[in-house]
Amino acid sequence: MAALVRLETRLSRLREEYFLKNRSVDEDRKIVYKAAVKIQSWFRGxxxxxxxxxxxxxxxxIQKWWxxxxxxxxFRKMIKTAYFIMKMNFYNEMAVRIQKRWRGYYVRKYTxxxxxxxxxxxxxxxxxEIVRNELQEYAEMNEKKKKKKDLEKKEKEKKYKARKMHYLLSTEQIAGIYNSPFRKFPDPMELLLRQSKPLSHRQQQPKSPFTYDLYDWPTCKRPPAFPTGEPLPPIGRQKPQGPxxxxxxxxxxxxxxxxxTLRVAASISxxxxxxxxxxxxxxxxxxxxDNEFLPFSSYHKNEKYELSIHASEKIGKETYGIKHFREVQPNKWIAGK
Incomplete structure (x- = not known):
């Protein structure tokens, strides 16, 4: 009973404490909730x-192991390929050596x-050596022939020049330019001029403008020369191959x-x-x-002149270009005109 009495005495005070605690809890509820949420988020993170x-x-x-x-x-595959290539190279090299030795032996023995x-x-x-000697002799022979031709050509030119300049020959009265009196012997050109004859002047025949190039027309000394060729072979009449x-x-x-067609055959009009x-x-x-054409002027003398429409008008001709349009006053003239 004493406890009940004490509880009843403390009941009013408990109510106040409960109310104060609830109010303090409500005030800190949001802060505590936010703190709890933050703690949970950090933990979950x-x-x-x-x-x-x-x-x-x-x-x-896993990636490292794979x-x-x-x-x-x-790497194993690459090593296997390299080993196979090395073996093939060695095999090919040995085969080439064997083939080389065998072919050399075969060629030396049978070929x-x-x-x-x-x-x-x-x-x-x-x-x-024989061909070279023959070619040397042939070249020397050609060289000699060429030199001989050159000498003959020069000799001909010299003779032609002497015949052309025959007027420079010395006479009994006057010595020529090649026979100087200050020399003991005359020039060789003087001797050549004495031996040669002067050139004869050939008169060129005037060419007639009526001469024909094809042949000597109208004299007809030679027939016309036309190019004659072999006749062509006959063309075959066989059917050509194809469709x-x-x-x-x-x-x-x-x-x-x-x-x-009817459109082409018919006329447009x-x-x-x-x-x-x-x-x-x-x-x-x-x-x-009906009017005859008479070109003589005497026929039209008796005809009466018919005026044209322009000249036969009542108004008359225009005075433009015939009369002057300035004002004329004869009374003021000083002298009569």
Missing amino acids: CRVRAYLRYLNKMAIS RGYQSRRY HNYYALKKYLEAISLNN FRDAAEVLRQRYKPLEP SPLEKAREEMKREEWRKCIH
Whole structure:
């Protein structure tokens, strides 16, 4: 009972404390809620980041093992390929050596004989020496012929020059330019002038303007020369090879008569217009003039001159260009005009 009494005495005070505590709790509720939310978010973030780090670490480990496996596999394959290439190169090199030795032996034994080749080369060298000597002799002979021709040409030119300059020959009265009195002996040109004869002046025949280039017309001394060649071979009448039609059918189609259409055959103008045009042409062709054409001037002397329409008008001719339009006052003239 004493406890109940004490509880009843404290009841009013408990109510006040309960009310104060509830009010203080309501005031701090939002702050506490925000703090709890922040703590939860940080905790969940740390847990998620730790899990992501774990996943990233595991992925890196898996990739490392897989890439290592792939690299080792590729390296083994590359080593196998390199080893195969090395073996093939060695095999080819040894095969080339064997083939070289065998072909050399076969060629030396069955194809080329060393002593026969030596004799052949000696014969070629001897033949070359003979040909070289013959060519040397031929070149010397040509050189001599050329020199001889040059000397003959110079001699001819000298003789022609002497004949052309024969007027420079010395006479009994006057010495020539090649026979100087200050020399003991005359010049060789003087001796050549004495031996040669002067050139004769040839008169050129005037060429007639009526001469024909083809042959000497009108004298007809020689017949015209036309180029004559061999006759051409006849053309074969065989049918040409290919998808061609018969020649008779082609000619029949080529020379068949023209069959114009109705539009081409019909005239553009009507029959009435054509008849009118024909009538006009007929009238113009059969037209007769009554006035005869007399070209003599004496025939028109007795005819009366008929004025033209412009001259026969009542108004008369225009005075422009005939009369002056200035004002004339004869009373003021000083002298009579």
